[in-house]
Amino acid sequence: MARPLPGVDSLGDVAGKRVLVRSDLNVPLDDGRITDDGRIRASVPQIRSLLDAGAKVVVCAHLGRPKGTRDPRYSLAPVASRLGELLGRDVAFVEDPAAHPAGDVWGNADVALLENVRFNAGETSKDEAERAAYADALAALADIYVDDAFGAVHRKHASVYDVAQRLPHAAGDLVRREVEVLQRLTQNPERPYVVVLGGSKVSDKLKVIESLLPRVDTLLVGGGMCFTFLAAQGHDVGDSLLEADQVEACRRFLETGKVVLPTDVVVADDISADATTDVVPADGIPSGRKGLDIGPASVELFRDRLEGARTVFWNGPMGVFEVEPFAAGTRGLAEAIAALPGALTVVGGGDSAAAVRTLGIDEARFGHISTGGGASLEYLEGKELPGLTALEE
C-alpha cells in the first residue's frame, strides 16, 4: 500500500456526530471472565479521543466464532463492563439496536457497545445482499465510520468492509499505526533485519516465510515448527511436532543460508506442569520424547544473532510457554528482543502477544505489539486486505 490511509483528522470536526467505531475486542474468556484484556486496552485511546472531541460513539466488535445466532458464551457483556472501567464512563450495552427508538442506543451515556456482531448471520455471510442488509442496519446508527480493528481487516465482513461503503470513513489510530509498522517491515527495512518465527506449525507460516525470507538477513526458527526444519537436515526428532509434508519446503528455506535453528531442545514425555524435562542436543532428540521448548544454549545463540539488529519481527512462541517447564525459551527470547537498543522491534501473533503479557515482560519495551495475528501475517504475505481496501476508497 503506497498511500497512507485517511485518518480520523480527515473527517473534520466530529463534535455532535454519531461515530460507529469497529474495534477489536476479541479477548480470551474463561467462564465469562476476561483472562487478557490487552485488546480492550489497545482500543481505548481511539474511543476516548473521539469522545473528547465531542462525538457520540457506538462501538461494534466480534467475539469468538458464534454461528450467526445469539450464543451467551460469546456475549460482549463482560467486555462492556471492562471497557467502562478503562474509559471511566458508563458504557451502554446494546443487545438489539432495533429495540431502541430512532436508533438512540446511548440513553444517558455517550458511548455504547453493540452485542457481538457475529450474532447476526449477515456479518460474515458470503451472500452480498445478506451482508448489505446488516451493514445498512449498522450504518443507520451513525454519521461516520472509523475502523480501528486491525485484527479484522483481512475479513470481508459487514462491520469491516460493507459499512465503510455506506458512511464517510477513516482508519483509526490503531489501524494506521499497525499498517505503518508493517510497511516498515516490508518496504526498505533498516538492516540488519532479523525475523524470529515459532509457534506450532510450519504450514501456518509457510507463506510468511516465503514472503519474508528474501527480505531478511537472518531467520531464527524455534517453537514446534523447528522440528520440521531439523528433520529436513536429516535429524531424528522423536515424538516432536513434525509436518512430513513440509520437510521439502523447509529444505528449500535452509538452502538460503539465512535460517538459524536451535542447537539444544527441552524434551519431555508429555505437556504437563510436573513433567520430567531434559535438555538434549537438537541433533540428539531421544526417540519417544517430545521437544517442547528451545534450550538455554539456543536462547544464547538467538540472543547473539539478534545483536546489532535494526529491525526485528517476532511471531510465534519458542515453546509451549503456557506450561511453566516449557516457558524459559520464549521468556529468554522475549527478553533478548526487548533489550535491543535502538531497533524497531515488532511482536505479531495472538499467542506471542499473550506470551509477552503472561510472562510478565513490560510491553513498553517493544516497539510495537500487533493486536492482529492473522491480519498482520496476511499483510506480510502480501495479500490484499478487504478492510484496508474499503478505507482507501
Ligand code: ADP
Ligand atoms: P501466534 O498466535 O503467536 O502466531 P501460533 O498460534 O503459531 O503463534 O503458535 C502458538 C502455539 O504454539 C502455542 O500455543 C504453543 O504452545 C505452541 N508451541 C510452541 N512450541 C511448541 C512445541 N515445541 N510443540 C508444540 N506446540 C508448540
Ligand code: MG
Ligand atoms: Mg495463535
